[in-house]
Amino acid sequence: MKQLFTISIFTENSIGLLNRVTSMFTRRHLNIESLNTSESETPGIHRYTIVINTTLSAVKKLTLQIEKQVEVIRACYHEDSETVFQEIALYKVSTKSVSEENLVEKLIRDNHARILSFQEDYMFIEKTGHKAETQELLEFLKPYGVLEFVRSGRVSVIKPTEAITE
């Protein structure tokens, strides 16, 4: 049975390594749902967070193959219940349509969203949450015209207190 897994990969910061890691997915005909990379709490060690919808057996094998790559320090996978995760979404909407309906306050309060910038023509809203939550706000705003929308890759930390980078 397929389900969502978050794969966390700790790596050296070297050119082309992301390509090497993603090619492990390509080769197995696995699609990446989302991907984020950033430096971890340890300087010089980068952390990739990759979300994938696949079977437990496939993610186990994939993670071992990724960990085998030279310059990958560690790779592990977790189910959603084992991690705390967030995504960030940015929405660009017409100031006129939103303010005409007097929606701004409701929007902010009901959605725990915030306004990043307010221009005469456009406003920029930010919301952080799980995909379903940022999607909900998107659906809410659609009737008023969403000019641009972007959602980041998932960032996630693991719940158990295991030290993931030693």
Added chain:
Amino acid sequence: MEAVLTKPVTKTISTTGADAVLKSLIAEDAALVFGYPGGAIMPIYDALYNYQQEVSHVLTRHEQGAVHAAQGYARATGEVGVVFATSGPGATNLITGIADAMIDSTPLVCITGQVASHLLGSDAFQEIDIISISMPVTKWNVQVTKAEDLPKAIAKAFYIAKSGRPGPVLIDITKDAQFGAVDFCYEKCEGFRSYKPVPRLELTQVKKAAEMINNAQRPFVLFGQGVLLAGAEKEFKTFIEKTGIPAAWTLLGLSALPTAHPLNVGMLGMHGNYAPNILTNECDVLIAIGMRFDDRVTGDLAQYAKQAKVIHLDIDPSEINKNVAVDVPVLGDCRESLEQLTTQVHMNSHPIWLERFQELAAIENEQVIAPELAPASADLKMGEVINQINQITEGNAILVTDVGQHQMVACRYTQFNQSKTNITSGGLGTMGFCLPAALGAKLGAPDKEVIAVIGDGGFQMCIQELGTIFQTRAAVKIVILNNSFLGMVRQWQELFFDKRYSSTELENPDFIKIAEGYSIKGKSITERADLAEAVKEMLDHEGSYLLEVHVGKEDNVFPMVPTGSSVADIRLS
């Protein structure tokens, strides 16, 4: 208190990047390089000119020839094979060989030239992104754009190529890095944090494995190249002799145990022997040592050894449970694992179980082997040619094979007494591998007889390397088993595609005349009466020699496990 120096002071020498490459190779004892020059690697070739005493270079006739020769060298010697090629097409021509080395765990360091760094990404002449292209087929690769980074990159490359599960690495060096200045100082790499080549052996796992083996009634060992790569031939032999367990080999495990050993029960897989395939599905404990359950070995996984408990000794954690579910994994270098395991297993023997192997071997002998080695047909059979070679070499030659029918027959019938004497393209199945690999093997092991057994199809895939054999005077003995067909494909067409021989028949040139053009002596035979003398003449001849043997055009290789079938459904005809 006096100051104590913990490390000797290494003197640095100001030089160029290209010179640093050569100095680094010398520091790694890489005395032989296979390659082909071109624009972007010219500074390195120019530096090479200064080191002709220390580093020999073999100019192949194609970059694919260079990389296969380096593979042959690595497989015969256990050392790292080194390859030079230029940018663009030079680099892309290496890819097949690199992929072959990757899947067959062969240590290579490939050095490619690259356009100057200011031209990267500009579609410059002979610019290709070889880093991205080679990524899925290298164990590690890196592009170096500064001369100062070269010694460290090369040290890392050699370390990665040969440690743990070996594999090919590629270093792409821009032309400006080759010309650039570097204060040369070389330190061999001894490890770094993001690479753990050998997992720590867990003694609790060894204990579990030993208990399972001690309680087994019908234990069966499958061994692969891991035994050779670990240099564990002796430990392996001690282990099976103490436990009395029959052992069968994968294509790449061949030569790790002498073929005449009483516990050697033959070859696994698609064209392997009858007994080990059938009895895979009757054993109670399956002990896999340094092998990876390739689909050509297992046939249909859903019907593979389901009755057995599985113990898997391997150095690569990602191999455990990859294809076959394992009950007791034993991670580690198999020399150490086997040493530990042998101390904990009981002295044992399994005469009734071994008898089962002998019974089935007798059936195969009667129906397949005897008719192959002493045929009633007028046409020569591939097996009898191999058998004739055995009569003289007595299992002490290096056998290099290509891919196809001749490969299966040669590996099935050749006798082996010494380890690292079987060189073939197993995982990738690369036609064209044999001729250059045999050249590399001969240069690596000049005191050994090297026999390249090759089909008429594969011979023509790297036929240009006859030029390199000629120029190096390497005394490679070439045996073409010529059936004027791409024989294995034809066999499948016969068995599974209603004999529709689509594009498999070859109209071949006069191979002896071609060899003559390269001053390689040759002979072509068709008659059985001429076989013994022709083989003797070839092996007695001092230099390289080409023996073409016309064999039955439509002979098939049996036994055979058809694709998708269970190993127990192996066919004898």
